[in-house]
Amino acid sequence: MAKAATQSDAATRTSAETSALGFAASLRNKLRGISAHRHLHSPSSPQPHAPLSGRRASPFGCHRPQTLAGSFPRLQGAGRGGPCPSTAAACRPIPWRFERKGRTSAASHWAETKKTHAFLFHPTSCVVRSGDPRLEQAQLFKAPPPDIVGSRAALQQPCKGFRKGRMSSTPVAVVTGSNKGIGLAIVRALCKKFTGDVYLTARDIQRGKEAVAKLQEEGLKPQFHQLDITDLQSIQTLRDFLKEKYGGLNVLVNNAGIAFKVADTTPFAIQAEVTLRTNFFATRDICRELLPLMKPNGRVVNVSSMCGASALSQCSQDLQQKFRSETITEEELVKLMEKFVEDTKKGVHEKEGWPSTAYGVSKTGLTVLSRIQARQLNETRKGDGILLNACCPGWVRTDMAGPRAPKSPDEGAETPVYLALLPPGADGPHGQYVSEKKVQKW
Numbered sequence: 001m002a003k004a005a006t007q008s009d010a011a012t013r014t015s016a017e018t019s020a021l022g023f024a025a026s027l028r029n030k031l032r033g034i035s036a037h038r039h040l041h042s043p044s045s046p047q048p049h050a051p052l053s054g055r056r057a058s059p060f061g062c063h064r065p066q067t068l069a070g071s072f073p074r075l076q077g078a079g080r081g082g083p084c085p086s087t088a089a090a091c092r093p094i095p096w097r098f099e100r101k102g103r104t105s106a107a108s109h110w111a112e113t114k115k116t117h118a119f120l121f122h123p124t125s126c127v128v129r130s131g132d133p134r135l136e137q138a139q140l141f142k143a144p145p146p147d148i149v150g151s152r153a154a155l156q157q158p159c160k161g162f163r164k165g166r167m168s169s170t171p172v173a174v175v176t177g178s179n180k181g182i183g184l185a186i187v188r189a190l191c192k193k194f195t196g197d198v199y200l201t202a203r204d205i206q207r208g209k210e211a212v213a214k215l216q217e218e219g220l221k222p223q224f225h226q227l228d229i230t231d232l233q234s235i236q237t238l239r240d241f242l243k244e245k246y247g248g249l250n251v252l253v254n255n256a257g258i259a260f261k262v263a264d265t266t267p268f269a270i271q272a273e274v275t276l277r278t279n280f281f282a283t284r285d286i287c288r289e290l291l292p293l294m295k296p297n298g299r300v301v302n303v304s305s306m307c308g309a310s311a312l313s314q315c316s317q318d319l320q321q322k323f324r325s326e327t328i329t330e331e332e333l334v335k336l337m338e339k340f341v342e343d344t345k346k347g348v349h350e351k352e353g354w355p356s357t358a359y360g361v362s363k364t365g366l367t368v369l370s371r372i373q374a375r376q377l378n379e380t381r382k383g384d385g386i387l388l389n390a391c392c393p394g395w396v397r398t399d400m401a402g403p404r405a406p407k408s409p410d411e412g413a414e415t416p417v418y419l420a421l422l423p424p425g426a427d428g429p430h431g432q433y434v435s436e437k438k439v440q441k442w
């Protein structure tokens with residue numbers, strides 16, 4: 001009896017030990033990877049991964065392996081030392097489950113489309129980012145850990161658990177305030193000329209859907225998403241949707257805008273506050289949320305106005321100098337826009353050197369903001385080929401400008417669409433104010 005119990009204990013122990021040993025072996029494999037990583041990163045060691053040479057800084061502070069471009073043209077990231085300092089979602093590690101199941105093909109695909117730096121591999125090494133804290137430190141494995149990466153052929157196996165088509169690699173364009181007027185015409189033109197999905201957005205879903213139906217009657221196929229640019233929640237919902245579905249954004253046209261009619265009797269201070277809230281501050285909000293999503297060769301168009309240029313020329317010399325400065329910061333610009341609103345409330349805006357046009361000042365601010373944003377892109381996304389410009393569509397027959405304007409909405413859309421479709425590899429215009437497809441002096 002005692003002997004039987006002992007045998008049973010032994011059997012139990014054996015099974016427990018076996019599983020412990022199995023775990024230890026698996027851990028050893030992983031730690032081997034970590035020590036390989038440490039060795040490879042010691043100062044005396046040679047360059048660890050020559051095949052991944054030609055790295056350059058990515059906008060997110062990690063590195064992009066150029067030599068893999070052929071296999072994974074869209075793959076980003078995979079720094080070779082230390083965790084990626086970025087907090088950008090585009091650089092978040094992929095879920096561990098993808099790797100543990102050896103479903104690396106899916107992981108790679110997921111990484112590629114989602115622009116993460118999850119998996120890079122070549123015949124002898126791979127770079128892994130996972131949710132496992134031990135492996136987070138071990139980004140580079142001389143030899144792929146067996147339970148993570150199989151043969152190259154295995155890597156091509158489709159992943160059963162991976163929801164195919166969950167993320168689209170289709171290019172995507174978004175036009176704000178596009179249920180009517182110039183915005184609708186921009187969507188129409190992009191549906192014809194842009195190879196990818198084009199999103200008509202509107203703050204009012206009903207108006208948006210009616211506009212989509214109108215374009216569908218013309219045989220076009222715009223997509224729709226709700227967007228009120230003055231509602232941060234609405235902006236962030238669109239941002240998360242774009243990130244999830246497309247892994248970023250290729251074209252952003254900031255077209256939404258408002259203007260009080262000349263005959264409107266609303267007090268000027270209120271007009272100033274309301275107009276700047278939409279045309280300047282809300283457009284800035286959307287840029288803050290969506291610009292980090294811009295993909296390489298992305299295009300951003302801020303629909304400004306000649307009224308902004310004209311308002312600038314009516315400003316005091318001191319203000320003009322500030323608005324034309326090549327070094328003005330976003331914070332300084334925001335303070336100036338806030339000051340304008342405050343000055344109108346105090347009734348001192350003219351004394352302080354401002355013109356009496358809320359719409360004009362809002363567009364001066366938007367053009368200056370565009371110049372600043374272009375500079376910021378030069379600093380943070382150098383080499384990504386993103387082009388950002390402000391433009392004037394001309395005087396266009398819309399609800400805003402009335403029936404006497406000379407241009408049709410489709411004609412008004414020409415310059416914004418030209419800027420939205422600047423060919424890949426173009427190095428300009430960038431950070432300019434463009435009218436009739438020509439760069440204007442600011």
Ligand SMILES: NC(=O)c1ccc[n+]([C@@H]2O[C@H](COP(=O)([O-])OP(=O)(O)OC[C@H]3O[C@@H](n4cnc5c(N)ncnc54)[C@H](OP(=O)(O)O)[C@@H]3O)[C@@H](O)[C@H]2O)c1
Pocket residue numbers: 176177178179180181182183202203204207227228229230254255256257258278282303304305306392393394395396397398399400401405
């Ligand atoms: N028309 C011209 O001659 C002219 C000249 C120079 C510049 N622009 C600029 O061109 C752009 C388009 O003007 P437009 O003439 O086409 O004007 P519009 O016919 O009045 O259209 C403006 C669009 O912006 C939308 N919008 C306004 N506030 C919004 C918000 N908070 N969130 C989302 N969408 C919003 C409107 O939506 P709702 O329908 O819901 O109001 C509408 O779809 C504006 O930025 C304007 O300043 C126009």
